[in-house]
Amino acid sequence: MKICVLGLDGAAPEVILHDERLVNLRRLMDLGLYGRLQSATTTFALWDQLAREGRKSIVVGVSGKDEFTDPASIKAEIEQLVGNDPVDIKNLHTDRKDRLRDEIFAMSRRQWQVVRHLLTNHEWDYFHFVDIGLDPIQRSFWNHFDKCSAHYKHGNPYENVVPDYYLWLDEQVGSVMDLLDEQTVLLVVSESGVQLDDGPNVCDDAPDGMFLLAAPNCPLSGEYEGARLLDIAPTLLDLAGYDIPDSMQGRSLVAGLEKKSAGDGFGSGDSEQLIHDRLAGLGYI
Amino acid sequence: MGKKKVVVIGLDGLEPSIVEAMLAKGELPNLARLRAMGSYTRMKTTYPAQTPVAWSSFATGVNPGGHGIFDFIRRDPETYLPDLALSRFERPKSMLAQPKVVSRRNGTAIWQQLTSAGIPSTVLRCPCTFPPDTIKGTMLAGVGVPDLRGGQGTGTFYTQDRNAVAKENERLVYLESGDNLKSGIIGPRNPRLNPPDDIRCEIRLKREGSNLRIETGGTPAEIEVREKSWSPWVKIKFKLSLLQSIPGMVRFYVRQLSPVIEFYVSPVNFDPAVPVFPISSPPDYAKRLSEEIGLFSTLGMAEDHNGHNNGRFDEADYFAQCALVYDEREKMMEHELRRFSEGFFFVLFDTPDRLQHMLWRFRDPQHPGFNRDLPPEIGQQVDVLYRRCDETVGRAMERVDEDTLLIALSDHGFNSFRRSFHTNTWLWQNGLLALKGGKSPSQEIKENFTGVDWSKTYAYAVGLGGIYLNKKGRERNGILEEGTEAERVRNAITGGMAGLIDPETHAPGIRSVSRREEIYSGPYVEESPDLLINFHPGFRVSWETTVGGFSHRLFEDNTRRWSGDHIIDPDAVPGILFMNQRAVNNHANILDLAPTILRYLDVPPVEAMEGKSLLVA
Numbered sequence: 001m002k003i004c005v006l007g008l009d010g011a012a013p014e015v016i017l018h019d020e021r022l023v024n025l026r027r028l029m030d031l032g033l034y035g036r037l038q039s040a041t042t043t044f045a046l047w048d049q050l051a052r053e054g055r056k057s058i059v060v061g062v063s064g065k066d067e068f069t070d071p072a073s074i075k076a077e078i079e080q081l082v083g084n085d086p087v088d089i090k091n092l093h094t095d096r097k098d099r100l101r102d103e104i105f106a107m108s109r110r111q112w113q114v115v116r117h118l119l120t121n122h123e124w125d126y127f128h129f130v131d132i133g134l135d136p137i138q139r140s141f142w143n144h145f146d147k148c149s150a151h152y153k154h155g156n157p158y159e160n161v162v163p164d165y166y167l168w169l170d171e172q173v174g175s176v177m178d179l180l181d182e183q184t185v186l187l188v189v190s191e192s193g194v195q196l197d198d199g200p201n202v203c204d205d206a207p208d209g210m211f212l213l214a215a216p217n218c219p220l221s222g223e224y225e226g227a228r229l230l231d232i233a234p235t236l237l238d239l240a241g242y243d244i245p246d247s248m249q250g251r252s253l254v255a256g257l258e259k260k261s262a263g264d265g266f267g268s269g270d271s272e273q274l275i276h277d278r279l280a281g282l283g284y285i
Numbered sequence: 286m287g288k289k290k291v292v293v294i295g296l297d298g299l300e301p302s303i304v305e306a307m308l309a310k311g312e313l314p315n316l317a318r319l320r321a322m323g324s325y326t327r328m329k330t331t332y333p334a335q336t337p338v339a340w341s342s343f344a345t346g347v348n349p350g351g352h353g354i355f356d357f358i359r360r361d362p363e364t365y366l367p368d369l370a371l372s373r374f375e376r377p378k379s380m381l382a383q384p385k386v387v388s389r390r391n392g393t394a395i396w397q398q399l400t401s402a403g404i405p406s407t408v409l410r411c412p413c414t415f416p417p418d419t420i421k422g423t424m425l426a427g428v429g430v431p432d433l434r435g436g437q438g439t440g441t442f443y444t445q446d447r448n449a450v451a452k453e454n455e456r457l458v459y460l461e462s463g464d465n466l467k468s469g470i471i472g473p474r475n476p477r478l479n480p481p482d483d484i485r486c487e488i489r490l491k492r493e494g495s496n497l498r499i500e501t502g503g504t505p506a507e508i509e510v511r512e513k514s515w516s517p518w519v520k521i522k523f524k525l526s527l528l529q530s531i532p533g534m535v536r537f538y539v540r541q542l543s544p545v546i547e548f549y550v551s552p553v554n555f556d557p558a559v560p561v562f563p564i565s566s567p568p569d570y571a572k573r574l575s576e577e578i579g580l581f582s583t584l585g586m587a588e589d590h591n592g593h594n595n596g597r598f599d600e601a602d603y604f605a606q607c608a609l610v611y612d613e614r615e616k617m618m619e620h621e622l623r624r625f626s627e628g629f630f631f632v633l634f635d636t637p638d639r640l641q642h643m644l645w646r647f648r649d650p651q652h653p654g655f656n657r658d659l660p661p662e663i664g665q666q667v668d669v670l671y672r673r674c675d676e677t678v679g680r681a682m683e684r685v686d687e688d689t690l691l692i693a694l695s696d697h698g699f700n701s702f703r704r705s706f707h708t709n710t711w712l713w714q715n716g717l718l719a720l721k722g723g724k725s726p727s728q729e730i731k732e733n734f735t736g737v738d739w740s741k742t743y744a745y746a747v748g749l750g751g752i753y754l755n756k757k758g759r760e761r762n763g764i765l766e767e768g769t770e771a772e773r774v775r776n777a778i779t780g781g782m783a784g785l786i787d788p789e790t791h792a793p794g795i796r797s798v799s800r801r802e803e804i805y806s807g808p809y810v811e812e813s814p815d816l817l818i819n820f821h822p823g824f825r826v827s828w829e830t831t832v833g834g835f836s837h838r839l840f841e842d843n844t845r846r847w848s849g850d851h852i853i854d855p856d857a858v859p860g861i862l863f864m865n866q867r868a869v870n871n872h873a874n875i876l877d878l879a880p881t882i883l884r885y886l887d888v889p890p891v892e893a894m895e896g897k898s899l900l901v902a
Contacts, residue, residue, distance in 0.1 A: 026528040177381040278369040280436030280454045285831040
């Protein structure tokens, strides 16, 4: 089975769990397994692992990789698609907040366009993308949104920038959900919650992240408590049918559980009734 | 000179003979003024003369063969079963994907051509714009938008009368006895339950004098509805799971509070702020509009003919509900016209069509549903509404300048629906359709071709006037080869039905039968019925035939409240066309409108467009 990872770094469980307008994320949570994620100092990455198995990976926007896009051969294709604009925001501390917001949205729009293009037009076994807009949005606008923040001013013009960005991400995740086939494990993951330069939660431990996981064969559903970031990689390998190397620290959240056969519990429904319902109330009949 | 603009006011189903008589009596002053400024003519409509078909030809300037909308109803050649023809569901390709709705209307609409030319449009409630086209400007979808259950409108009737039974297309809920009640609004089906079941939204009710107090569980949280009146819109949410809910909105109607409590809940409309499927372009336009002018019906067929047809509210309260819809639409029109400054504007008022369907019997002494004892004021509501339409045109006239082409038109006229014709019974009688085990048609075969022996069937009828051949390679159990054999069947039907007389009334029932190649051309002709019946005024295809049913008789009285119709020979039900400009001739065709509008805006029409501009210069 294929694995698709969408990283929403910095996404706060508080926002995702409480904003019911995030309909696609909620649909995903309803379909699969989700929960808070105890953060770790390491991030997770599976491309090396899968490369050893001879599998094809596409990686976009993951910091720490030398290039933002891997393999490098598709870089030219991307430039043709969305141009060669920088995938980084230079100055977060500008006073020109409107422009900053628009720039971040524009950058994210280009990135998700690339994601949809690559998902559709390239072969892949492992796809890993990290949205790089949420972190700067939160660093610049969280205090305008969070009523508990000391800097929060009621009725300020940037009150909705953060929730609007989550709504935007929700739409993007929904658009990717529409593209994936039945043989895919989808993970939406925030490796840690909101991190601010001057926020109230500056402490040693990074705040909790969150994961949303759906796979046609996943034996568990609903909220999962006590998951760690370390557990995510083995869980993905487990669901996708790969061996879990002994060197991996975490453990699969579905270890030892019998996988469902894909397609179970997703009946086509009573289509005759559905069609009948469509004509109900037409008047002419 | 300012920017050139076109404003089109669509008045669905306005009948020329009524309009002309009222004009002669001076009852439609604004339309008379429009005629004096420019022109009035009767306008030829499409085959068949049907709302979605005609407005799609209006929008695209091509005959139905060029846009693919031939009827409200199509049939699936794999199953022979009827389905809605305006849009289709696309099955999601995985459990993660969402089901999609795709419009079946093809061709290039006026607003799509204008978008290519960089000119904006405002299109309000045009039929067959669901899901909406992405355009420069704004669009709100019309006929074709479903309710939350996926149909064209299913209401729910609540009663303490244990003997009550559910009628056509409605849900029935029994209430406990007493004055303090608990019940639920029926929402969409939850597909994840096995077996699938409806999601309900709890409500509490209390009788207080001549009011029903309702705790809605939504917004507003509590309302009081007087006996024989409609509530404002109430927003509600149906809980699909802990995390997901499906938003919608309803109106309540209180039928009576004694001796037993009875009330009605409208079909659950999409909430324009959070529609389940997109109903506007851009997608958030519906939300913004509802914030600006208040909530409005989103259901395609917003006038609740169904609840009235079932007798859940009488004529007066049907008028009241229609008036609510009309008011919403007029508010929408005025709001948008106020800020309209460039390009194309369209708004459709559906109400005249829906009102005439239900009231025609009061205006036709020969109708089987006519009753001399009924007050004549009811039938006169049609005239009242025509005058209201005239006022609406007057309001639009106030808002346009000298650089605006103003058009008021109807897509088809209206006539009486006294007698119905059972096409499938005729086909059976003439040896073209066979029933299994040598059975004969009876009232029991109400729908879905139950008991039809496809291996011996050459033709079948489903939808509003169409007949399909049972063709090899197309229909699942097709037996008819194209060529002499198929031609023989076509000839048998066209020759046998043309001039058919109703044996009971001795009136001619069918004028002719058209072959599709005579009336359609273009890339979608293959999807049309093979033959189309052109009825004489007074006749229509029977209720049973539309959904693949039979009767033991060939012709029958139409006893429903739905007593007027227009799906007859299109030449007998032309539309009306008023313009504030002179027209080149007085035989306009609905296909001429798109070229006329584009010509005025200096945009060359796409080659496919069949009509000609009606403008003099």
